[in-house]
Amino acid sequence: MSLSEMFTSLIFILCSVIAPLLTDEEALLPAPQNISILSTNMKHFLTWSPVTVPGETVRYSVEFQGEYERDYANEIWIPISECSLIIVTQCNVTDDISATVPYNLRVRANLGSRGSKWSTLKVLFNRITTFLTPPVMEVSADGYHLLVKLENLGPAFQFHIFYWRKGQESWVHKKTVKEISSVVHLDTMEAGAEYCVKAQTYVEAINRSSNFSQTHCVRGPDGGRSIWMMTVMVSFVGFVVGVLALPFLAWKMSQIFQYSCCPVVVLPDTLVISLSSLLFLGCCIFRGRKRLSE
Numbered sequence: 001m002s003l004s005e006m007f008t009s010l011i012f013i014l015c016s017v018i019a020p021l022l023t024d025e026e027a028l029l030p031a032p033q034n035i036s037i038l039s040t041n042m043k044h045f046l047t048w049s050p051v052t053v054p055g056e057t058v059r060y061s062v063e064f065q066g067e068y069e070r071d072y073a074n075e076i077w078i079p080i081s082e083c084s085l086i087i088v089t090q091c092n093v094t095d096d097i098s099a100t101v102p103y104n105l106r107v108r109a110n111l112g113s114r115g116s117k118w119s120t121l122k123v124l125f126n127r128i129t130t131f132l133t134p135p136v137m138e139v140s141a142d143g144y145h146l147l148v149k150l151e152n153l154g155p156a157f158q159f160h161i162f163y164w165r166k167g168q169e170s171w172v173h174k175k176t177v178k179e180i181s182s183v184v185h186l187d188t189m190e191a192g193a194e195y196c197v198k199a200q201t202y203v204e205a206i207n208r209s210s211n212f213s214q215t216h217c218v219r220g221p222d223g224g225r226s227i228w229m230m231t232v233m234v235s236f237v238g239f240v241v242g243v244l245a246l247p248f249l250a251w252k253m254s255q256i257f258q259y260s261c262c263p264v265v266v267l268p269d270t271l272v273i274s275l276s277s278l279l280f281l282g283c284c285i286f287r288g289r290k291r292l293s294e
Contacts, residue, residue: 031116039130044097047090051109059085059110067101102126132210139197139216146186158202166194189220
């Protein structure tokens with residue numbers, strides 16, 4: 001073998017060993033797999049399978065592309081700052097999916113200065129496909145008031161509430177709640193009647209509603225028992241008032257009868273005869289009788 005042939009063989013061996021180390025470093029770091037979107041109640045999360053490198057911590061970066069970027073901005077990709085070089089295998093993209101249009105998302109793995117190829121969603125995501133769950137609610141009766149308490153899912157959600165008196169399913173009432181307070185008053189119940197309630201969530205931005213929740217029924221208070229209890233309470237209060245007021249009324253009546261039957265009359269001063277006047281008058285009468293007898 002000539003010297004030139006030996007040199008050529010040596011160069012070939014070196015290239016065979018060194019070339020994989022110098023070219024396509026990204027192939028050393030696998031790209032994330034199983035890219036998918038989990039979307040429930042307008043909360044969107046991009047997820048993927050982890051990239052494992054023994055003894056190393058792999059980080060991930062996520063970017064998105066909306067309809068505008070894809071069709072009018074040269075197909076640029078926008079990084080999601082909250083999901084840059086993260087170590088978890090999911091990214092909350094809810095704030096970035098701000099319109100009801102198709103979105104594309106991609107993720108890559110990073111290890112030091114090396115990065116994998118981008119892995120992209122196989123199907124564009126539109127938030128109109130989000131899964132809406134029926135609302136969690138509590139139905140109660142406060143006296144004759146029919147009340148319902150709903151979970152607060154955020155400002156984008158409204159609730160359609162349907163309620164009816166049991167046995168009168170053809171007369172279903174509907175109430176739409178846009179702002180959730182602690183308790184929503186639906187109606188005033190009839191005594192002893194049972195009322196049923198069901199509800200569904202509604203998102204105006206995507207014009208979609210969830211399935212209905214389970215039907216919850218409550219019974220109003222018994223009217224006859226309430227009237228009986230009220231009568232007992234009024235009678236008891238009347239008895240107590242009567243016991244406390246009876247002595248005063250007796251004293252007042254005695255005063256009235258006393259002054260009505262035997263009034264005390266105060267004579268004027270001109271009609272008042274003193275003791276001396278009576279003695280003088282008696283002496284005069286005695287002397288007059290004596291003179292007549294003589």
